[in-house]
Amino acid sequence: MSDAYTLIEGAPAVADYRRLREVSGLSPKTQEAAERGLRGTLFAVTVAAGGRTIAMGRVIGDGGAFYQVVDMAVEPEHQGRGLGRRIFAALMDWLHENAPNSAYVSLVADGDARHLYAKFGFEPVMPASIGMARWIGGRPARGT
Numbered sequence: 001m002s003d004a005y006t007l008i009e010g011a012p013a014v015a016d017y018r019r020l021r022e023v024s025g026l027s028p029k030t031q032e033a034a035e036r037g038l039r040g041t042l043f044a045v046t047v048a049a050g051g052r053t054i055a056m057g058r059v060i061g062d063g064g065a066f067y068q069v070v071d072m073a074v075e076p077e078h079q080g081r082g083l084g085r086r087i088f089a090a091l092m093d094w095l096h097e098n099a100p101n102s103a104y105v106s107l108v109a110d111g112d113a114r115h116l117y118a119k120f121g122f123e124p125v126m127p128a129s130i131g132m133a134r135w136i137g138g139r140p141a142r143g144t
């Protein structure tokens with residue numbers, strides 16, 4: 001990673017979280033959803049550059065049996081510089097150190113991001129399984 005970037009452990013501030021989801025093309029979260037959701041973080045990292053938070057990734061879950069990687073987001077002007085890979089590697093390091101054997105780690109890969117996750121051993125669940133989801137309050141215009 002360039003010296004211009006600093007990887008920091010911990011969840012982002014609510015405002016940064018909502019902004020990063022917005023600018024990276026993920027679906028928006030309400031203030032309440034973001035506040036409550038971030039309190040449920042098991043592990044997260046952010047990347048700071050120029051005094052601002054410009055990227056993030058989080059692990060959520062029950063802390064034993066099931067974990068999910070969510071909120072992988074890098075500001076567009078900082079994408080393609082290895083930040084997503086560094087963030088994901090930090091999340092995986094934490095999982096390897098903290099999750100017990102038999103734990104199941106899942107994620108929903110949007111678009112080309114699946115190539116990044118595949119580098120860390122993630123595989124499509126099909127055809128044995130099909131990922132299913134629904135929204136509370138209606139489907140957003142974009143993203144997951």
Ligand SMILES: CC(C)(COP(=O)(O)OP(=O)(O)OC[C@H]1O[C@@H](n2cnc3c(N)ncnc32)[C@H](O)[C@@H]1OP(=O)(O)O)[C@@H](O)C(=O)NCCC(=O)NCCS
Nearest residue numbers: 024073074079080081082083084085109110112113115116
């Ligand atoms: C997905 C995202 C987090 C990745 O972050 P990034 O900093 O742009 O990614 P990196 O520069 O670290 O590249 C990650 C790896 O994926 C690979 N990759 C990316 N797109 C690829 C493609 N189309 N085909 C093959 N590999 C690809 C890169 O080559 C890189 O691998 P390498 O480290 O071996 O070279 C970022 O692009 C983003 O925020 N996208 C918008 C929001 C989003 O879709 N989030 C994911 C939701 S699941």
